[in-house]
Amino acid sequence: MLRTLILFLSLLVHSFAYSQEFTAKVIAVLDGDTVLVKRAKGLVKIRLVGIDAPEKAQTFGETSKHSLSDMVMGKQVTINSQAIDKYGRMVAAIKVNGLDVNAEQIRRGMAWENSNSHSDKKLLALQEEAKQEPRGLWALSDPMPPWDWRKQHPSIAPIADAASPTENKPTASFDPNCGTKKHCSEMTSCEEAKFYLASCGAKMLDGDADGVPCEKLCAPANSKVN
Secondary structure (H helix, E strand, C coil): CHHHHHHHHHHHHHHHHHCEEEEEEEEEEEECCEEEEEECCEEEEEEECCEECCCCCCCCHHHHHHHHHHHHCCCEEEEEEEEECCCCCEEEEEEECCEEHHHHHHHCCCCEECCHHHCCHHHHHHHHHHHHCCCHHHHCCCCCCHHHHHHHCHHHCCCCCCCCCCCCCCCCCCCCCCCCCCCHHHCCCHHHHHHHHHHCCCHHHCCCCCCCCCHHHHCCCCCCCC
16 A cells, blocks of 8 residues: 555656646747747757647648648747656647647647547547548548557657756757758758758758658668668
């Protein structure tokens, strides 16, 4: 009994440790459910809670990303964090000018509802509404859930960040401001290349227009780039 109580309390404390609300500026949209924000304490990668958007390389992935970008890119947003996932991302709800961004992605048909035990009735109702219209990905003949797609493409799964978004760990190793860099040879990391492509208009970094900049930097570890 005592051991159970101690475990419960430790989990409760862990939950509170990551439960916080703060404002930050979105400096990059990585896909339909993940953004990079800048706050006073550094850069934080945010994974939108309760939703799962198509991966960028998946059908409808870029459309979902653009939808999220239209709402939040370059804007001050309010972030209500709830946890840190296994990839080091902060799991959170995001609002911009009072709009629930997580819910809006579902309403537009840009993501699947994926709340804990599918218990979020608001998201479930919005998903059903999007299906009935149909809107977004629900207009596709056979939309594939991203979790099924990831099983078929395991090398595309997110990679844990070298820097976790918790405050006591280092932040990104590049200057999160658009400079004069234009070429892959000037990039110090894949993360910097993604930032310049998404936020600075450096389209030369993505010569084949597949959404992945600087393939030699950003290729999965188990693949080869000629």
